[in-house]
Amino acid sequence: MHDTAGAAAKASRDGARIRKRLLTAVFLSTATASSTFLAPAFGQQYAFNQVVIEGNQLVDNATILGFAGIRRGEALTQAGLNDAYQGLVRSGLFETVEIVPQGGQLVIRVKEYPIVNVINFEGNRRLKDEDLAKVVRSQARRVYSPSMAEADAAAIAEAYQARGRIAATVTPKLIRRSGGRVDLAFEITEGRVIEIERLSFVGNRAFSDRRLRQVLETKQAGLLRNVIQRDTFVPERLELDKQLLRDFYLARGYIDIQVSDASGEVARERDAVFVSFSIREGRQYRFGNITTVSEVAGVDAGEFGALSRVRSGVPYSPVVVENTIARMENLALRKGLNFVRVDPRITRNDRDGTLDLEFALVRGERVFVERIDIEGNTTTLDQVIRRQFRSAEGDPFNPREVRQSAERIRALGFFSDAQVDARPGSASDQVVVDVNVEEQPTGSLSLGASYGVDAGVGLNIGFSESNFLGRGQAFSVAISSGADDTSSSISITEPAFLGRDLSLSLGAFYDLTKQKNAIYDTANVGLRTALSFPVGELSRLEIRYGLSKNTLKNYRGRDVNGDGTIDPVTERNPTLVAEAAREGEITSAIGYTFSYDTRIGGLSPDRGVVLRFSQDYAGLGGDAKYISSALQALGERSVLNEEVTLRAIFEAGAISPLGGYNTRVTERFFGNGKIRGFEGNGIGPRDQVTGDALGGNFYAVARFEADFPIGLPEEYGLSGGVFMDVGSVWGLKGNVVDAAGAPIDTGFNPRAAVGVSVLWDAPIGPLRFNFSRALKKETYDREQRFDLTISTQF
Template identity: 65%
Template sequence: MTQRAAQGRTARARSGARLLATAVFLGAATASQPFLQPAHAQVYSFSNVTIEGNERVDAATILNYAGIRRGQELSAGALNDAYQRILNSNLFETVELLPQGSTLVIRVREYPIVNVISIEGNKRLKDEKLAELIKSQPRRVYSPAQAEADAAAMAEAYRVGGRLAATVTPKIIRRSENRVDLVFEITEGRVVENERISFVGNKAFSDRRLRQVLATKQAGLLRTLIQRDTFVAERLELDRKMLTDFYQSRGFIDFQVVDASAELSRERDATFVTFTVREGLSYKIGKVTTVSEVEGLDTAEFEAVQRIRTGQTYSPLLIDNNITRMETLALKKGLNFIRVEPRITRDNRNQAVDIEFAVVRGQRIFVERIDIEGNTTTLDQVVRRQFRTSEGDPFNPREIRQAAERIRALGFFSDAQVNADQGSAPDQVVVNVDVEEQPTGSLNFGVSYSVANGTGFNIGFSESNFLGRGQRLSLSISTASSNQNSSFSFTEPAFLGRDMRFSIGAFYRTSESDFSVYDTRNIGFNTGIGFAVGEQSTLDLRIGASEDKLYNYTGDSPIIIAEEAEGARRTAFVGYTYEFDNRITGLNPKGGVLLRFGQDFAGLGGDNSYIKTTALALAETKVLNEEVTLRAIVEGGAITSLGGNVTRVTDRFFGNGKVRGFEPNGYGPRDLGAANQDALGGNMFAVARFEADFPLGLPEEYGISGGAFFDVGSVWSLDNTAGFGGAEVDDGFNPRATVGLSLFWTTPIGPLRFNFTRALVKEDYDKEQTFDLTVQTRF
């Protein structure tokens, strides 16, 4: 490369010398005018123009750029202008204008042709990725400006990846026949990591809690192994917004990010990011009133749909949600152009905010059209259905903002901007949607480990925007030492053009568990629809069929022997699940509630006839300045046989993982008379789990936190209790209780969880598991 670099520098030196010579000649000609002809400026007139050195560009084109006609009188300044026009055409490496009596000689040297383009010195970014950024092309005229732009684009790619010290230098190697090789020499430098993220001015929340809010992350303990938390300057603006949203949702209405800055270390391989904030005070909701400025409108109806009360923590989202409810009510009543304005009065003494919702008549403005740009893959209809407004409808700015949030929430676009511009008339607006596509598919390879199932491997493919239609497709195959699972699912989120979800799926599972003395095989499919029944609740309806087989039983329990003798049993069912979840969309930023209730009715065909019911309730909240998360989960299920049928082991509940501290199939009804004391499962189970997650006081970059839990529950009830030797199996409600501690460790290979458990209440025949380790990672 030293010889190539020398040749490139020599070429540039020669070119610079020619340009300097021409400039000196023209400058001297101009400067000498007062001395040679003190009364008149020197003028030139050429009866002949000769062009030399051109090979690909014809003479007429050069004369056209020069703008010189034969016999035309030219001053030295006009001759210099002609020189600049030819040079600025970017067709020539050097240009000389040489007056020789009545003849003007225009001597040019054309830019060479690019022979090949090569990239050297890159390791972190592959040639293929960098080649996509290069606009210069082989067999095209070499342009220094374009080469510099290409180098800047590649340097930007490295900067986004955290390598701020990376440099890209374009160089040329001269070849015969006026050709050059274009070489981009890259010095990648080291990744610039976020060595430390700190805050100044925060009192209500610790640095640790605020770092969890940011998109920018701090480098971890094992950062040198796999993953690095790199510095991206553009991310700071997003961090400012996320911090503002975090504080305002907790009542800090005066919160400000005064400054967000990053300083490079002396070695330029690390950054120290500092956010200076001004918190202010947290405010509660004070008095809430509703007034109407629209004649004949009853405010009582609008008050009835409000979900806001005195004493709640103030949040902009809380206000917006209530305004949306009231404006939706107005639309249902056929009242167009009705707007609800929140009028806020601060009571600083009581740290409260009084809110008056004013129902007013807005401007009569209509949506002329909705224009969508930038969606190269996603179909227009996928974006349009995020709007509750169509062309010709009254314009509602709040609905447009909510549609923008729904578009961003799709996850299909790296950026989505929605703006309303003036239309063809004063009462018309055009809604412009400008999006930037991003990859929506993934191919995952993974490894998992647990004490129960051993080491497992999995491969999965998922596409959340299949064929640009917003459909979700996923395939997965996983295998462990004791089981194998394969599944397929497809979801259409807008079935029949409505806000309704259609899904279809299939599965195939086999198990050869070390914790039982039989093998199972399950195969089936299901399909259904789901739709919203409230702001935070959904209802899913489904229908499906399955076949379950129990085989290779090596024990002597008469209950399981009888069930194996039945062979494969087929089940056809219909079912539903209702779910209420406000953990994400709810108004409490510190926690939320999840409620789920479902039933399956088997007996439409096949061999089984039963009703299976499951229910779950979860509540969680953050305490102690949101450093500690408290969680309570209550879960239960029951299967009721119909038509004289009895359940079998493949249908019943085992409660695996429900009460920690027991092996799989480690508690519940058991045939103690059989040689293997086989676990039989139960027709019912109930569990209550109470958990706390908390920091351990270690440096955050270690990625280590702790937890504690208390579990209590049981599995009970059988249709057939005649065990080995005629002895009756105890299938009564025998509660178990365990306590334990957890250690969570976020590592480059995946999240590790260590559970240390002790049983407080158990049966003599239960099989305990005092330690459990799980790890799962994807590549």
């Protein structure tokens, strides 16, 4: 029993050992098989005696082997075959690639990409085919590349997005043709224009959203959203808008201004964009103590300090500081003080919100301009760009002058982009100034219509070129015809006569006018030349000469008695009869105009003063003998955080006959458009029998107006205004009588009118609708309760 049990136990132990050995054998065999299966592929070596290439028609065998990097007889691993495969795929020439080892032979099978036959654009209406062709890189008669086609589709979509069509989609499609060729078609879904529904600001306290929107290049969509293009969302434009906001605040003393973010959020329906600007204004700083010191031996700081236009107590403005520095450095150059630099040193006083400014005259580094290199101009002559620099080769290098020259080049309007940079020259004391420009069209052909309550409907056609023949000259031809007048003119202006800041203009004109409130016509034909040049930082002088023939034509008189005929004695004004008989008189006159405009220097962005005084002396030959003088003065200021603009304008004129000369109606003043509330030729001396306006030798007008928002969304471009005009036209030489022989009132009789205005910043120009009422008038004056004009800048 015991032996039996022991035998059984021994048999059990032996079975367990056998099972363990079997499991170990199975495990080891499995592990060996797995290790063989999981071993790296590159461990296997291939050697080929022959490489066979199949499927190629356009690409030769040597080129394919070159892309694959395979040599006959060379041993390759599986990794080497993979590299060969990737090289063929990266070549971009093959649609499919297959590499098959077959014993001592390697077979490479390829399917080449087809050749592009033509490139078509389908579904595009807003962008023309020729415009899209400039965007894509795929070309006809070249191998088709899927990656390039996808890149072209993305470029086309970006072109639409730049025009506000964010939802535009572009899909490249292939149309198979025989002979291994395909037509590449870009299917375009343009989508709607995504307009800016709202421009908002966060963090602005000193200025309202309405005021800040006026600063931006981007605009909200308004009434004419299908006409105005600046209300489309262009992400690249946001950076420009951020800089415009910074400049706006800096010019008003907010030195800590930060425009931290500008983002555009697309509406869920993808039909509008909401743009928001985040602003940190900080406090406004004003100029404190202004001093000038000299750290250069022998240089008087007081002489330079007298040139400063910076005044204590006014808001800080970097433009004023830069202008003062330029003025001081120009004085140093005139005095032969080379390498003298003016450094502005600002001390910040946070307690009282002022900035103490010290202009320090220091000795700069001795660096010279080696040369000025100009590139990118194919039409514009080098000399047009070069004359914007105040320094030439060999002159001392002034970094500030280079920056100002860059601004002058951009201000020409000839270039879409202009970059001016300085780099080291051939020696340590030499600098090369590089100018890279990108030209843009400078000519325009205009065809349009105009309307005025007085002038009626008119047609205009004109051609202008601001860079004529690449010489920087302005050339223009214009013809306009209205209900009561026809005019034509031609002119050419050289802005840098004799290579200096002298503007020389030559022109000819012909005007034929049917006078309102008068039964006569006028004709004016002549030539004019003028020379204009600066006489100060903010002032300019023009000297001119004109030769013209002014004629009173077709004086018909008026059928006062209603009998169908006009009596030459009782129904015609004797003054006009006498002047009409003076047909063919010539006017030869020399004159000048002095103008002063504080807005040029940007001293105060919220206010400005303009003064103009002109005189013309007629008597250098010809028949006319007189001196004509005119004065214009304007003062304006923005108040209430620049929401409201107050403006006062004064104009006056006088013509003084010489040597017994009697002025003609073509030379006298009528005050047309000067006093609102009255028609053209509606005030001044008048023949009350015939109704003819005679004009006067004197006029004076004072206009006061205020422009302000009226609560409508600013994207409509509508604002309001109120005005009051006071003035008169008077004075005629000699005994002036009407057709009945009674004296005509030629005295100073002031008129006054008040009214309200609706201002519309329309795409065709700023329109002003005036609703007025005369408070003081004469019985023979002609009132006008409504007037529509295109507002012009004084």
